[in-house]
Amino acid sequence: MTTTSDIEHMISRVALGDRTAFSNLYDATSAKLLGVALRVLNNRASAEDVLQETFMKVWRYADRYSRNGMSPMTWLITIARNTAIDRLRATKDESDVADVMDTMPSSGPTPEQSAIASSEAGRIMGCMEQLDDDKRDAVRGAYLDGLSYADLAARFDVPLNTMRTWLRRSLISLRECMSQ
Amino acid sequence: MSTQPEIPEEDHLLATEYALRLLTKDEEAAFEARMLDDRDLEALVAEAVNQFAPLSDEIAEERPSPAVKTALLADLFGEADTPTSIWDRIGLWRATSFAATAAAVVMAVMLVTQQAPAPLPPASERGALFVSEIAAEDNSLRVLAVYDAATGGLQINRTAGAPAPDRALELWAIAGDNAPVSLGLLPADAKGQLSLPEALRADVGGLVLAISDEPxxxxxxxAPTGAVLAVGQVTDI
Structure with missing residues (x-):
């Protein structure tokens, strides 16, 4: 089992140009990062492209990762997620927004729930539970599927401003809940 | 969790919306432009990223096909002179080591979408644009340089840091393994304009920019005589 500090150590070696560490980091984390990209893109070939791009960024910017309370996996997942969303939006610019609805993966926890049960994790999960079902789906759609306000408005068939007002209220509730 | 009363609720929301990627491209660009001048916003984005991160626990792992790793390694290391970390490349002159801080991570996390700050001339009036964020590892010095291929001008925006008393900051361009070429002293004001020598313009996309501490x-x-304080790769936008 690769621990957080193992991954942190690998990233710090990668920052020094250590190719073996880079290879090990890939082996330890690529499956999770591909899952993240696949969840956003729903297309394996595109997701594998994004995975490759993600690791090129990691190689290039590893020297800018530092220990600061952001776990190394959070950092890596954020890069993969943002790269996937950039890809999704670059290709979607030319396609019909309605396609988004067809590519929505079914929501719901997978059997592969991570065993990590940090208090932070417990807190957002608990606070998400307090949202109405549709609002919880919207927040999950934003985070997991990379949906923008425009995508969510199309999915829920409401005007963009309504969607924004509606989701902002949920984000405020979440923040209040998590700060308790 | 630290809720600082002086931070407007609107900024908390925007940072969360930005971290979640709810915003349009234009809204993201506007927020990023603000973030360059406001370190508090970066911290808010980091906070939001951390808060939502546990949601990814439910994402199932997917083993990539072996061809992905092969292609990745070939792309990165296929050629003998592949650049390694830019800090590594200029390691020869590094006089000091720096402790990294929170802010650097956030910029590193979000730089996947980072864009040049406004204002830029309309696209119709300019050539290809290149941008480089020249930053110290701890972000104690940070300069955004935007190169306009149409004019050869390098627009400088120093968003963090300043020269030490009785010292100057000098900007250098490094092409491959060549010796650094001085682009001049950074302007005393945070914003200013320098020019890229003709000889460097053809391959601007491959340059590394660095800032050294000089008399x-x-x-x-x-050639640089003092510590190299900050480096950045040039990329096209």
Missing amino acids: TGGSPTG
Whole structure:
């Protein structure tokens, strides 16, 4: 089992140009990062492209990762997620927004729930539970599927401003809940 | 969790919306432009990223096909002279080591979408644009340089840091393994304009820019003499 500090150590070696560490980091984390990209893109070939791009960024910017309370996996997942969303939006610019609805993966926890049960994790999960079902789906759609306000408005068939007002209220509730 | 009363609720929301990627491209660009001048916003984005991160626990792992790793390694290391970390490349002159801080991570996390700050001339009036964020590892010095291929001008925006008393900051361009070429002293004001020498313009996309600490008036030798404080890769936008 690769621990957080193992991954942190690998990233710090990668920052020094250590190719073996880079290879090990890939082996330890690529499956999770591909899952993240696949969840956003729903297309394996595109997701594998994004995975490759993600690791090129990691190689290039590893020297800018530092220990600061952001776990190394959070950092890596954020890069993969943002790269996937950039890809999704670059290709979607030319396609019909309605396609988004067809590519929505079914929501719901997978059997592969991570065993990590940090208090932070417990807190957002608990606070998400307090949202109405549709609002919880919207927040999950934003985070997991990379949906923008425009995508969510199309999915829920409401005007963009309504969607924004509606989701902002949920984000405020979440923040209040998590700060308790 | 630290809720600082002086931070407007609107900024908390925007940072969360930005971290979640709910915003349009234009809204993201506007927020990023603000973030360059406001370190509090970066911290808010980091906070939001951390808060939502546990949601990814439910994402199932997917083993990539072996071809992905092969292609990745070939792309990165296929050629003998593949650049390694840019800090590594200029390691020869590094005089000091720096402790990294929170802010650097956030910029590193979000730089996947980072864009040049406004204002830029309309696309119709300019050539290809290149941008480089020249930053110290701890973000104690950070300069955004935007190069306009149409004019050869390098627009400088120093968003963090300043020269030490009685010292100057000098900007250098490094092409491959060549010796650094001075682009001049950074303007005393945060914003200013420098020019890229003709010889460097063809391959601007491959340059590394670096800032060194020098005597007032600049390096007396034509090569960096003081510590290299910040580096950045040039990329097209």
